[in-house]
Amino acid sequence: MYKVTNPDIKYTIAAQVGEDAQGMMVVGQYIVVKELGRGSFGTVYLVKHAVTGELFALKEYHKASLRRRLQSSQMKCARGGGPTRPARGGLFAARQRLQQQQSEEAADPFSLIKTELAISKKLQHPHLVKLHEVLNDSEQDVLYLVIDLCENGPVRILDAEHATSEPLPAETAHKYFTQALLALEYLHEHDIVHRDIKPDNLLLTKDNVLKITDFGESTLNNSGEKTYGSSGTPAFMAPELCQGLSEISGEAADIWSLGVCLYSFIYGALPFQGASVIDVLDSVSAGELRFPGPYDEQLNDLLVRMLERNPDSRITIDEIREHAWVTQNGTFELPSKHANCENAVAAITQEDLDSIIQPIFDIMPVILAVAKLRRFRQRIREKRERLQREAQQRNEQDSGGLVDQSQPQAE
Template identity: 40%
Template sequence: MQEHELVEPSSSSESIPKRRVRPPSVVVETLGATTMETKDGRKINNYLLREEIGRGAFGTVHLGIDTDTDKSYAIKEFSKSRLRRKERSDMLRQSGPRGRGRGGIGLGVGRPGMGAGKPSNPLDLVRGEMAILKKLNHPHVVKLFEVLDDPNDDSLYMVFEMAQKGVLMKVDVDQVAKPYSNDEARRYFREMILGIEYLHNNDIVHRDIKPDNLLLSSGGMLKIVDFGVSEMFKGNDDKLKKSAGSPAFMAPELCIAHHGEISGKAADIWSMGITLYCLIYGRPPFRTSSLVDLLDMIRDDSIHYEKSTDPDLLDLFYKLLERDPSKRITMLEMRNHPWVTNRGKLPMITEEENCRALVTEITEEEMANAIKSVANIFTVMKAVTKFKRHSRSWSQHSLNKMMNEVKKQDEEAQNKEILGIEKGAMHLSINHPI
């Protein structure tokens, strides 16, 4: 185990919210969307794009307003040309032995689906992430509502729930953020545990856990976002070969050239430890503008803690930031740790309750059907209108039956006329409850 050093303050309190059960996921995929410039700004269908609220390697996040309902969303805009370049790059890398040693499904927005060849439509560029996000159903994982494509524009849009309070903490190399109190940090760390535990139980490693990827809703609930470098694994085999994520939060085993296979779960847990360190001290333990020096520090340098650090928290830090991944604390041990439970005063909900809505393995058919085409645009419009009048808890069978009824009515009324699919008909896919 690495050395840990004590140096020198930080404290407040907040209650832990009870878990709320979400309704089933409903995601709409829209081809043939229209982008326009209005006096109020750029608009994609019914979404008015306001100011930029975030930026990543492949997209920009805007505050979006649904002009029909006046509700706010976080709308991520991707460049289709950049996604295609990344897809080609990934396919070239995967033409040899896959880095993971088997054919899993990545969650990166630019990764190819289950087969080679050119995507049949632009939404295929993000269907891997869509197939996952449509199934995940947890209060601490961000919700995807709609994906839109304008065939006459380079942009593709993903509409997410809005986390009004923004990032959990803005971490800067040159500045120290205002730390959270022990009680506040405990609350958010417990929510992080629940979200990451749910992902791991669904065979997903996030790979980029950091305060920037933890947002807060208007009610102060933590939401895990950005699955751009996440990976799926199979069974208990969470071994990965590729390094990914933000360097300051990367596990030491990832900071070694040609490191071979590593445990994705253990790497996520190290990142959770660095994130908790930021919440308590306002900064990561290793800071430098040199990437090479940073990786050396993560591998070799001792970690400094303030002398006033709660002994239980200090013990948790030692176990989270254990450089040997085989000795690092597990999720089960973490959720029962004395600091996490406040010495038993705040027991966690059971793993079974937290993960009761487990997803099944993403199949080739599900990947192919992440986007379902409906021939007649009026069929879709009527089906959507009818669907909005009914409960979102309908079964897939009921929804399919409704779609078939509407299609049959339209075929009779319009003598089976099909409106220009090849020029961008609207598409709709409704995911059933897990």
């Protein structure tokens, strides 16, 4: 039985970003210790809370990248005739949604990640990374997310050129797989589809406990609803996504992705590869599934069923729970589904998405505070530039006539 607390996320509207006396970068109350890695939307840092000394990971989001992702998603949905397409045409609807999004962002600095925030606020599971605080730096057009620190990093790092890694021992692979399975079951039970399950998003704590992270691509679905649009990393995408189907089962697609992860744990390679993205997608859609060895009949049976190309025939999480490889022929028992999912979260409603920042009842004080901070920073910059100009003028006056300014000076 899991008992997990999940305090409210803290929102900092106008985060101050600068340097401390030692020259260390500071974001709000967090001192940046070092860079942990880089992603498509920004950098991940190791940070220390200036007051408590507690360590966290700080995830940076450049808003420009988030805007491009949102616009691309809306255009894809419009062209595919998504569920909200009006009679006047999908592209017209997309333009309307873009205008609406711009208005939302003007009123709410966190609107670009409101789905991720709404989901993160309600997650309560030991195998899911928890979000603690989100900070807005309006001057640099950046959002920062303060999340659990997973000191041991991704469960596997695939070689960029050959998409290979060292295989994990079978016991270790079983441990990480079952922990990821429990987290995925919890998400699906609460109508959350992750949509980007891959080793990069399966992180390990210092005690080697696996936690799923990154809900930037996640969606909220009512039970049985189909998911619209494609997302994820090509090598881990289900074939129905590669084939561009407009409506798919998000839960079945997550199971496929987890199956690809398990294959990589065991064999140190990806089941479907290619020299280009198109080749990878073709391999996922029609390539042969091979098992390089050592051969394990029960394991390979599970992989075949998870990597079943027909999503309607693909194995479900309930069936995976009972599979002989997962139960180790009855010698290993997972927590019951009830115990795993009993930290029930209230259904994530449209109100949750529209009202991410609960403490803020009037946005005008926030806008005024941000404007005041910008003016303050501008005055500091202007003062610094004025002092530099004055110092330069004094230097020129002190050396007037003694140095031929047309000749290069020795440093």
